[in-house]
Amino acid sequence: MLDAPPRVPLTWAALCLLGFAALAWAVTGDRSPLDQVDQWGRTGEDWADDFGPFVQVLRVVELGFNTIGMTVLTTVAAAWLFLRGQRRAALFAVVVMLVTALATTGLKLVLARDRPEWQDTLGLLETHSFPSGHASSAAAFAGILITLSTLFVRKANLRRAAVAVALAWWLLVCADRVFLGRHYPTDVAAGTLLGAAVVLLTIAVINPRPRSTAAKADPLPEVYASQRRLAVILNPIKVEDVGQFRSLVATMAEESGWSEPAWQYTTVEDPGRGMAEQAAVSGADLVMVCGGDGTVREVCAELAGTGIPVGIIPAGTGNLLARNLGIPLYLRSAVDVALNGQDRAIDLVKVGGDAINDTHFMVMAGMGFDAAIMEGVNEDIKKRIGWVAYVISGMRSLMFPAVKVEIQIDDQEPTVHRARTVVVGNVGFLQAGMPLLPDATIDDGILDVVIIHPRQFLSWITVALRVLRKSPVVDETLDRRTGTRVRIKASSDTPRQLDGDSIGEGRELWMECVHGRLLVRVPR
Structure with missing residues (x-):
């Protein structure tokens, strides 16, 4: 519906309004072809009267989702969208x-239908009945939730769950009106049709998708003549519909003046390096990579130092690099940034250790608890519920045993610590904006190190609070260091991770920051 031309939502809105008009004609004046249907409301109210606790629940629903409650919900939702940069969605x-509320109030006054004579006496309503305001606002808000879920929830299972919750909530509000006897069933049906019609009409007028950078900003000046050749490297398991994604990228690339994309798919054997090398050799002016942090890391490591900018389309679970660069997680917006954003030179980090080949990472590396989380994630659960799988694994790994580690920063003397985890970061923020390394900046040429050693289970609460407060205090529980080179040696084999991917157990990691080595596209 969101990608369809305006005539499509307008057509569906017209059908909803026709249904509303038919109901309005049938239940007003002296006409009564639907009296038998409305009598079901008396039956429902009589049945509910026999269950006192059920009626109490109905009254809570009535108060919670009245005009005041829906105004609060709308304000919170709009404010959250606005603060997240989704201003068109907030509008x-x-x-x-607003339109639903005004239309409902006006139609009540015009049609002037009386309330059912059997409504519950507590909180008796004497205003007009048709259409139901609760039903129209619930249908409108459910439509908003479904629209936003379609836009911003990437995983199909979570999207279907969000739609199911929205519909279940709407049904609960509608049932509440009938079982309390506040409205006839036809009032509720009419309110639902009105709310749905307003949602569809608004979609035709105010598309909630973010506005394209190309549509609102002048092209960036080019420092050299470019044929605007575009290469796209895609991890095909990270998008639901490869054909639809290809069509989206091709259309947006053409609109932004880029060539027809040259497509390459990653494989288990080659997660991106070979494709990136081929794109560079073929003379690409921009390489767009769509996948998780692992795929992004492989492509960026290969293109480092080439001067070819990388457009990151975050399609994984963590997407930590994209989050720290301010790249939107909504695919269409990320493609727009890749095609029309500005280039930023960022650091990458050389890394090596025992039993691994020398490579690079973009986000962070770790030994201990954090790597045990990555190692313990169930991939099937991760596919179904996304980042929640990391929470489950984290709860199981909270008391990962402390190990003795020796840490050397640059040419300083090594220091010995007891730690449950050691994280070396090129960026500062984890999932949900947790500032694990609040002073880390991806283009400062410095690595930030955090050493965490909560002695007891409850000590994790103290650690979490200090992290969230960005506390500058350092001690044996939470210590911080900085430098351009870091070497970690553990006394025993310990889980290790790079950018959220487990790389197996080992005793050593060494890292060196390479300043300004990679160009990436970021929002203007």
């Missing part, structure tokens, strides 16, 4: 709810 939500 969409406000307009839908």
Whole structure:
């Protein structure tokens, strides 16, 4: 619906309004062809009266989702969207709810249908009945939630769950109106049709998708003549519909003045390096990579030092590099940034150790608890529920045993610590914006190190609070270091990870920051 031309939502809106008009004609005046249907409301109210606790729940629903409750919900949703940079989506939500409220109030006054005579006596309502305001606002808000889920929830299972919750909530509110006797069933049906019609009409007028950079900004000046050749490296298991994604990229590339994309797919044997090398040799002016942090790491490591900018399309679970660079997680917006954003020179980190080949990472490396989390993630659960799989694994790994580690920063004397985890970061923020390394910057040429050693299970709460507060205090529980070169030696084999990918157990990692080595596309 969101990608369809305006005539499609307008057509569906017209059908909803026709249904509303038919109901309005049938239940007003002296006409009564639907009296038998409305009598079901009396039956429902009589049945509910026999269950006192159920009626109490219904009254809570009535109060929670009245005009005040829906105004609070709308305000919170719109504010959250606005602060997340989704201003058109915020405007969409406000307009839908405001128009629905005004239309419902006006139609109640015009049609002037009385309330059912059997409504619950507690909190008796004497205002007009048709259409139901609760039903229209619930349908409108459910439509907003479904629209936003379609836009911003990437995993199909989570998207279906969000839609199911929205529909279940709407049904609960509608049932509440009938079982309390506040409305006839036809009032509720009419309110639902009205709310749905407003959502569809608003989609046709205010598309909630983020506006393209190409549509609102002048092209960036080019420092050399470019044929604007575009190469796309895609991890095909990270997008639901490869054909649809290819069509989206091709259309947006053409609109932004880029050539027809040259496509390459990663494989288990080659997660991106070979494809990146081929793109560089073929003379690509921009390489777009779509995948998780692992795929992004492989492509970026190969293109480092070539001067070819990388456009990152985050399609994984963590997407930590994209989050720290401010690249939107909504695929269409990320493609827009890749095609029309500005180039930023960022650091990458050389890394090596026992039993691994020398490579690079972009985000962070770790030994201990954090790597045990990555190692313990169930891939099937991760596919179904995304980042929640990391929470489950983390709860199981909280008391990962402390190990003795020797840490050397640059040419300083090594220091010995007891630690449950040691993290070396090129960026500062983890999932949900947790500032594990609050002073880390991806283009400062410096690595940030955090050494964490909570002695007891409850000590993790103290650690979490200090991290969230960005506390500058350092001690044996949470210590911080910085430098351009870092070497970690553990006294026993310990899990290790690079950018969220487990690389197996070992006793050593060494890292060196390479300043400004890679060009990436970021928002203007």
